[in-house]
Amino acid sequence: MNGDVFRGSALSVCMVVAALSCLGCRGSGSAESLVPAGAGESPNAWCTWATQNLSLVPGSVRGDGKILFAGDQGAAGARENIGDCAVFSEGGWIDGWDAVRGDLTFLFDDGWDVKPKIDRAKEIYLFGSLELDESKFPSCADKSFAQRLKKLDARVRERGWKGAGLWVAAQCARKNPDEKFTPEREREYWRERILWSKEAGINYWKVDWGERAHSVEFRKMLTELGAELHPGLLIEHSIPNSPVNDLRFDKSKGAFAGSGAFENSDPKLLDRIRALLKVSGYTRVYDTITPLTTPSTISRTAWYLSEGEKAGGKGLINVEDDVYTGAGLGCAYGVMRSPFWGAARSDEVARRRFKSAEVVRAVRWSRIAPAFPLDKSRTVFSEERLEDDWTFSEGQTWWRDAWGRKLAQSAPAVVARNLPLPKVSPEGADAPFVLASRHPDGPVAVSVMPRIKTGRGIFFPPAKIAVDADISGKKVGLFGKFSSISFKMPKKPSRILAQDLASDSPEDVSDECAWSDGTLAIPGSLSDRLCSKTRESGDESMPAIVLLAE
Template identity: 30%
Template sequence: MKNLFHLTTSLLAFAGLLQQDLKAENLIPTEPGTAPNYFCTWNVQGYVLSYEKGKLRDAMTEQNMFGPRKHQGWVNFYPRIRSDLYFVMDDSWDVDFKNYDYGTDILNPERFPTYASSGTEQEKFKKLNDAVQAKGWRAVGGWIAANKAKAYKDMSDHDFFAERLKWMEAAGWGYLKVDWGTNSKSAKWRRQLTEWGHQYAPGIHVEQAMIWSCVPFSDVFRTYDIEVITSIPVTLSRVCDGIKQVGEPNAKALINCEDEPVIGAALGCAIGIMRHPFAGDLPDGKQDFAFPPVTRDVKRSLNEVERGVLWHRVAPPFKVDGKVNIDEAKLTDTWIFEEREGWETTKAGTKVSKSAPARITRGGLPLPTVKTASGEVPYVIASRHPNGALTIATLGRTLCPTPKDRKYGTPLADITLESGKLTGPIGIFGHYSSLTLTFDGPLKGRTILAQDILDKQARDITSRVVIKDNSITIPGKLIDQIGLEKADRGDKSDPGMVISISGAERPVAVKP
């Protein structure tokens, strides 16, 4: 009997340890991700100078990037995730303060005296990159015009860009954001620059934009500038234009959905972060019209950026392959603007309507079923990633039937997704009444672990979900609870969680 007691005690202790280990598992890798995500300085440049007309470019300086004063120290942004991000200096890092001869593509010594006053151009690039990496960022990157500066008119485009690409590659730079300029509407020129990038700087992502026919050959294609209030439907619509294309065999062909991290997470797109932590009004006391404190109030929604980037460690962006399901039904969002609520829509009383498909999926998934008792429905998007991971998200609606009735929110719905084979972890973003995932095999006896994507420890939620045959149903309130468990105080982001179902195949490492 004594031996039996000891055996029972030992087994119970061992079972307890197993359960402890199970609960202590972190479902998010701790190693930085390889997705070509970045933070871009354009909006913080505007913020620190209160968007004074013609002055935004004056803010692109080393003092603002590294300095200790108020509204400086931009390299200190996003401490949780900057190891995964490129720090992309936007428009003007390479031009004089008064002579905007765009396209020198070398560090301007007036703006970067510590790094650009001596040494070769390659050494200057490296000194700056080393300083940015010392702050924990993946590497530095830069905005470039789609042309070379007039001062270099006697150089061929090939010699000009080959030289700079070699310097940047050797210095450890990681990203070039190619925007407007003399050649911005030339797909032929953009293809040539991409090819030179592959030839002379294979470690640098060359991002293209503006011309949708560039998607198939691009490293990354950016969906371009938007107003934040109508960003969700506009970005969804543009992403559809990209993901329904087919990338060329040797191209990365990724879509960058700019500052919509949940769309990036759920539709396999790279993320270009524009929001920054300087919340509230501009330094001159006026409302920040680029990020107005209405609808989502995105400057107070930084956790969703962190969750989106961290989820890319599990399910990185993937190449456009035409394998999409895009709903024929569209949802229309509306907004009646007041003063200083947009950088493009500047007249108070202007009504803007934007539409996008109600449901979008990638990776062979069918469109989900969305049921509500009455009224509006959310946007619902989902993907099966090439490594087997699954992601689903709901996105909120901007609804404004009258100037006095302006609101943003996510209509709660019972959502069912026919998910196929159980092949990896599942990322869940947004609000739900309930979420049902149906697989092609029975789930009886499986253990369900879950955690906020910001957390480092999963918990067992098996008893709090409903498992029936091949399906698991997760209550929306549980998603809210787990998905916001590690939210920062005052953050307004929607939930973002990951679940793991025991017996699922582990995702295969896929580099975007």
């Protein structure tokens, strides 16, 4: 492919961004928007990693004029595909997410602080430096490592983002593989780098894999140092695990075995995560693979929430890119998707590059109902579980063991935080996943999530849902596709306002909703109608609205 292809791709990105930005403009109606205008407080971020793998940028054109597909080169190629050109050039990644940019940290993922063409297998000891690589980011060159980061953060903020975030390897970088760190030296190493971030104004670390990735004591030490030296620094933790829940590939049989349920994972892994949830202020449920992201993420999130509460945790949970799962359960997002992606095999089923409005809607909902901590909730989930599956064709995932094989993932059919379990009445043989939560400040969210089956693809089982929550005078977020959702409302409302969460134009929808005997029912057709403009622009997102009945 040549530069003309890139320019065409950039043009399509600009069209999507323009459409979403337009939806975020103030409407001409007399009613005030139900979504606050200012940026929200949730620690949501957009991470560069997936885009490093799946994007085409001018800097990746080889001498023969062909595009280098970073995703085809694996993680090594992705680490090459980050720098001034990809991020800060006109129409670069920094220009994404205009409608919600101020709500999001721009998170520089794996590759920003290592030299070009690094060999992870042979040079893993070089990871974890937090020294911005000047050859990748020449615009931020400086003798001072803290000042390099300060320049990087300034460039991000001047484009309207909340700030720059940093991917961090869970280990000290070393001069050679045999170099050793005493506990005292390790502590001083991280103390210095936290102070670099404080001087630079960096307020977000994503601490991922590394030699100390599975050490809860190491992660506790980082969290405590951060609280002591730079209280504004949010340190995101995770315990690396498989991209699918409780499945093991038996090479002798050429098949996967296991339950597909996260709670049946290795007991040592679960114990380690429980210990982490007790001390971490912010925990990510870790990587999944599409198109099984939703059942995998729901299964993990239900477990993380309930076990974190039992452990006495006080932190927030990050659900990565499954943003409607996060919205329904009061969690934060680590957004990965982007319209900058090329036509990747890994996205041909989920088509997340065409679903930017979901991110805009979920992020704007978090202005109303920010992610809330474990100590402010009680999570319950149904005994009934739903199982999804997908047979991966060759090249449809980076995980080669999955090629040509069916993988199944299961999750609780219904999950709720601070609410009784909603009653779900499917209108056919299949039911959707249903997630619901009441924020400590009162707003209520309900997410109705799709299913996926081999041979059928992603589908949306119609269902009527009854939520045992009085929503009188409270804002309600409704995510996904449904037949109807009903709530308690003792008195008939005098007016019901609703709007697409991606817009600022509320409408009086009283005539489209039904109140009877203390129950208010909202039809799914209302959500579909209010969100129709994004579909007209080519976006394939599931709808999401905010509603207020008074």
